[in-house]
Amino acid sequence: MSSWEGSVQRRRIFEEQCIAQGIQFVFVTAPDPLAEGSLPAAQQFILEDVPRQIAKYGKGTTFFSTNCGMQEPLIKSILQSGGIFVEQCCPSPTHGYPGALGISIPPEKAGDMTYINEQIKLEIAKQGGTGRFATWPAPVSIISTLAAVDYLVAVAEGKATLGDLNTILSLLEYYAGVPVTLEKYKADVGTMYFIVLGSIVF
Template structure:
């Protein structure tokens, strides 16, 4: 009996010791991962950096690697099979429980179809889609998009405040085949007419075409001075393409034009490279620092108030807040894949990093009388630079 009591005591001590070590460690969250698919650094650096930051944040939080990063090719229109293979390749890992795709370039729907052949358990988030809303919304669980149509009014209101007499809209046939981008262009044209602002529909080279990104950027650098000479300094410029933003900002600064916003509104989108803003290590992720530097450079060039953007990097928000939403869903914080209130909480939590008084408007897409229950549109007010 004494020996049995001694064995029981030893077992109790061992059990308590093990429980102490388990309690002191990081909370076990299950063996899961999230796949994040973005463009390359050349196509849109901030999206790629947002994915990297998410990976680092989750590593620190969970004590293990929870994020798999993947990119789609720069010439994704010519390499649809690679787009499909890259997305499907991540989903083939059984540990992956969610995908966050930003931007959801053409080919994403076909990739999701491929994924769904073997995986119907994934949470799939598609942000900033280049495909028809009906197509992508039928496949992805949640879709995030800037309120492109809402911008058709907001941009004109902004350039009117900035004193614009002309708006030059740079795009190309591929982008104008996107329903929301085309609807925004039409609304910009309509609102410019109402406000007495001349609207110029300018065609630029497609960066995914033969000229590539460098050819499209060179076109912008050469064309902006021509447009300023033709229409005057009170000419505002807007381009639908990410890679065109740095040369557009650079040329507008030199020619003293007007720049209401990047295509993907953000202090990071195009400004740092165009204005050669060096961001110290301790200021990484500090949007307020970037805004201060943009304002300083604009003031030095007599450009104060002639540039603006959203205070929150919206595509970065789609990636980071989307991954946060996915991680909470994976961990069973709620059951349904679509939870409007939880999603808004994730968006609001993200915007709080950029200020307490930022008003973010989240609505559901309604198109041709159809209201989507999983297609979320975001609109944020401007800050002047």
């Protein structure tokens, strides 16, 4: 699945679910980070547009962006203006949150997601955003790598078999510490899977 295909599919699901839940869906086009003006122009647009959207639609407005470079200004502007941030395009405690909140992570705490999540929660609470920001408890790259190593060791030791999705799921949930959804992308084709971790709310 290409990133473009995934983005189109995700937007379609968003729109369908908004309609089903009676929520107004609003699509806003931001400047292309790869075009003239590059990423700084796109980030400046986010900083300026979020307050406009909240003024127009209210503090129940929920934001989502598909661009990694926009996550930090998006978090910062939403926190200042009073909106809701459900998660990043690539959900992770370290994606946008530390920079947006001015959190400095000591070298000895690098990779310590429990510590990082605690610091994010504290800083958001200080700024009055409790309950309005979320993400996954850890980067899926870390969770899936840890689970994959344990799984392959189990296979090598004869404790699991290739294609044992129950074992894979249990390992993913063990390292994530939250429920995990594991679904095949196409039921009858290939071996690609969607992995969705349960969210944590700050």
